[in-house]
Amino acid sequence: MSRSTLTDFELMILLAILRLGDDAYGVPIADEIERTGRRTVAIAAVYVALERLAARGLVTSSLGDPTPERGGRAKKFFRVTGKGARLVRDTYAALNAMWRGLSVVKGHA
Amino acid sequence: MREPPRVATWILKYWTSVDECVAGDLLERYHRGGRSSLWYWRQVFSAIAHDAIRDLGARPVRGALAIGIGLVVVWWGANSILFWLLNLPEWLFATGLTKELYARGLTLPQSLRDFPGLSAWKALVYAVSGWVVVRTASTARASIAFAYVPFVLGANAIAFVQYFGHYPIAQLTIDLLILYPLAALVGGLAAARKFASIRGVES
Numbered sequence: 001m002s003r004s005t006l007t008d009f010e011l012m013i014l015l016a017i018l019r020l021g022d023d024a025y026g027v028p029i030a031d032e033i034e035r036t037g038r039r040t041v042a043i044a045a046v047y048v049a050l051e052r053l054a055a056r057g058l059v060t061s062s063l064g065d066p067t068p069e070r071g072g073r074a075k076k077f078f079r080v081t082g083k084g085a086r087l088v089r090d091t092y093a094a095l096n097a098m099w100r101g102l103s104v105v106k107g108h109a
Numbered sequence: 110m111r112e113p114p115r116v117a118t119w120i121l122k123y124w125t126s127v128d129e130c131v132a133g134d135l136l137e138r139y140h141r142g143g144r145s146s147l148w149y150w151r152q153v154f155s156a157i158a159h160d161a162i163r164d165l166g167a168r169p170v171r172g173a174l175a176i177g178i179g180l181v182v183v184w185w186g187a188n189s190i191l192f193w194l195l196n197l198p199e200w201l202f203a204t205g206l207t208k209e210l211y212a213r214g215l216t217l218p219q220s221l222r223d224f225p226g227l228s229a230w231k232a233l234v235y236a237v238s239g240w241v242v243v244r245t246a247s248t249a250r251a252s253i254a255f256a257y258v259p260f261v262l263g264a265n266a267i268a269f270v271q272y273f274g275h276y277p278i279a280q281l282t283i284d285l286l287i288l289y290p291l292a293a294l295v296g297g298l299a300a301a302r303k304f305a306s307i308r309g310v311e312s
């Protein structure tokens with residue numbers, strides 16, 4: 001896939017991973033998006049997006065230890081790669097530029 | 110510690126492509142977040158829907174072809190009983206069955222039209238169609254069986270309108286909107302490869 005942009009959901013996931021640091025696995029990522037992004041998400045949707053991001057080289061994953069709370073299942077931790085961080089910065093810059101000068105989004109319409 | 114709905118967990122384990130980490134995340138969120146059984150079911154359905162969208166999106170032509178063939182199987186199978194009955198041997202005229210059939214034109218005898226005679230036959234046809242759909246799709250994954258169900262429901266909704274007034278509404282609802290889609294799903298799942306065995310997980 002040669003797409004060089006991010007969907008809003010992919011951007012939210014990358015930002016959630018960056019905010020969580022070393023504790024970024026499915027549950028806190030979904031919680032972070034729900035709490036900060038004020039958006040309800042399904043775990044499966046998060047993983048489908050993470051799969052896409054991993055295929056594009058924007059995130060990497062590693063397996064943690066299994067825990068009893070999870071029925072003996074391991075956690076999969078995610079990290080944003082350098083390429084992913086660059087794309088987040090570029091997206092931020094592009095969105096910021098688009099917003100600049102728009103009084104309507106500041107409530108001055 | 111309360112357990113999530115067993116059937117939902119079973120579906121998640123055997124009929125979706127989610128790995129152990131996702132199942133663990135769901136369990137953790139269910140326990141720690143005090144989520145309801147309904148929430149758990151919604152997550153499982155979401156996993157099914159994402160599987161179906163991803164698999165059909167990856168091979169749209171093959172997926173459309175498989176679903177198209179499935180619907181043709183349904184049409185042929187459901188109507189073949191008519192063709193078969195029209196070619197009954199002459200001695201059966203004595204039984205009255207063929208006489209009734211000819212007397213009614215191309216319509217089935219009342220004994221066969223009534224629930225559940227024809228319903229059982231058609232349910233079998235739908236199950237076969239589900240099996241054919243999954244076997245025709247290149248991946249033979251359960252997601253194709255789940256994706257087939259909305260198409261069956263759509264086609265049957267049209268049939269529902271068409272037959273409305275000719276059959277009791279309860280029979281139409283049970284047959285067209287519950288029994289046949291369920292039969293198609295069961296037939297499809299029977300043909301699909303179980304994900305747990307793909308992952309090497311013991312059942």
